[in-house]
Amino acid sequence: MDADRLPLFCDTALAQRIERVEAQLIAQGSEAAHRRRADTAGFVFPFAGGVASFAEEDSPLNKVAGLGFGGVPSATDLDEVERAFSARKSPVQIELAHLADPTIGALLTGRGYRLTSFENVLGLRLTGERERVMPTGITVRPSGDDEFEPWLDVVAEGFASPDAQGVPSHEEFPREVIARAVRDLTAAAGVVRRVALRDGVIVGGASFRMAEGVAQLTGATTAPAHRRRGVQTALLSSRLADVAAAGCDVAVVTTQPGSKSQQNAQRQGFDLLYTRAILVKEA
Structure with a gap:
């Protein structure tokens, strides 16, 4: 990395753009879950510039995303969101960027929300142009429709066995729940898949989505037996080359604080833009 490179500065306009495309991703994945289930249990609706989403029981898509850049939610709007989640016996989880309107955090804690975690x-x-860094024996290529299931298997296996470095996530999801959420996001949100092979064997999977000039690196994982061999570096550098060639002006990735994923991203030149506080109110 160039020692003279200026870090990417994130103002509220950039944060708002990133949070807006994140809300779009969550909404589209949740809507795909509703179509798959063919029932009326789920919901997606706009909420104060963001989106409130319930995909299905215990889904990682059950959350409020993108809040904080479209005005302060009213008590009536918050009542509606809380009733919707409560009717499904689900807590309300709100992701709030620290660059969002600061009055929202005080409003939420005053209503009984508690801080449970952070994500960067x-x-x-x-x-x-971006260089593709490929350690010896590792290749990365597009994942075709004929190998969706093997790709999904390695992604679900990796996410079900998170890296132990850094601050642990406040959430854990069963493998089958992760698999359904990944399938829904891939089916509906324009997510593009990549697969990593080590000596010809599928050992990792990753994906990305492009919207409004933002390249969302929507997940990358390596099978536990093949970690610490450069697979993550290969998946990251390959996707960055792809999205740069497609005309995106910024790439973003969300990580647990102090995690191996954050370390890998910073080695590739990523800067910490902002932190999301995870605020939860039990049903």
Whole structure:
């Protein structure tokens, strides 16, 4: 990385753009879950510039995303959101960027929300061509429709066995729940898949989505037996080359604080843009 490179500065306009495309991703994945289930249990509706989403029981898509850049939610709006989640016996989980309107945090804690965790949003300015870094024995290529199930298997296996470095996530999901959510996001949200092979064997999977010039790196994982061999670096550098060539001006990735994923991203030149506070109110 160039020692003279200026870090990417994140103002509220950039944060709002990133949070807006994140809300779009969650909404589209949740709507795909509703179509798959063919029932009326789920919901997606706009909420104060973001989106409130319930996909299905215990889904990682059950949350409020993108809040904080479209005004302060009214008590009536919050009542509606809380009733919707409560009717499904689900807590309300709100992701609130620290660059959002600061009065919202005080409003939520006053209503009984508690701070449970943080997650970091990192970004990289994309200019020119990007190098694809491929350690010996590892290749990365597009994942075809004929190998969706093997790709899904390795992604679900990796997410079900998170890296132990850094602050642990406040959430854990069964493998089958992760698999359904990934399938829904891939089916409906324009997510593009990549697969990593080590000596010809599928050992990792990753994906990305492009919207409004933002390249969302929507997940990358390596099978536990093949970690610490450069697979994550290969998946990250390959996707960055792809999205830069497609004309995106910024790439973003969300990580647990202090995690191996954050370390890998910063080695590739990503800067910490902002932190999301995870606020939860039990049903």
